[in-house]
Amino acid sequence: MSRPLVKENSVEQELVKRVRALGGRCEKMALQGRRGFPDRLVILPGGRMILCECKRPVGGRLSPHQISLHAIYKTLGVRIVICRNSADIDNLLKN
Numbered sequence: 592m593s594r595p596l597v598k599e600n601s602v603e604q605e606l607v608k609r610v611r612a613l614g615g616r617c618e619k620m621a622l623q624g625r626r627g628f629p630d631r632l633v634i635l636p637g638g639r640m641i642l643c644e645c646k647r648p649v650g651g652r653l654s655p656h657q658i659s660l661h662a663i664y665k666t667l668g669v670r671i672v673i674c675r676n677s678a679d680i681d682n683l684l685k686n
Contacts, residue, residue, distance in 0.1 A: 596649065597676075603630060603645040606680050610635065613684065617643075627656030629671060633683065641683060642671045651675060 610617040615635040620642070622628040629642040642664065644657060653661070653673070661671050672683045 597647055599645050599647045599651060602647065602674055602676065602680075605677065606631065606633070606643060606645060606674055606683075609680055609684065625660075627654060627658075627660040629657075629661070633672075635684070640670075642669060643683065644671065644673045646673060646675050648675045 607617040610633055613635060615633065618632045618634070620628055620630060620632050629644045631643040631645065633639075633641040633643050635641070644653070644661070646652070664671055672679070674680050674683060
């Protein structure tokens with residue numbers, strides 16, 4: 592019997608719940624007319640802001656638009672994190 596697939600939405604829901612538990616905000620993001628923008632803007636106490644792309648743990652891949660846009664933002668010094676599971680969320684919240 593195969594294991595049930597974890598969906599991207601489950602990862603995103605866990606991220607939102609854990610950020611809120613720390614007193615932060617986890618805003619859903621969409622940039623009108625722009626493909627590839629990260630899913631969430633994570634704002635943590637102390638002024639830390641991180642763009643987060645949520646992907647399902649197995650088979651979740653970045654699109655060419657996402658790869659390109661992430662590279663542009665990283666060049667500008669913006670922190671972008673890809674969360675596929677609880678361990679990735681742990682790392683986002685620790686660092």
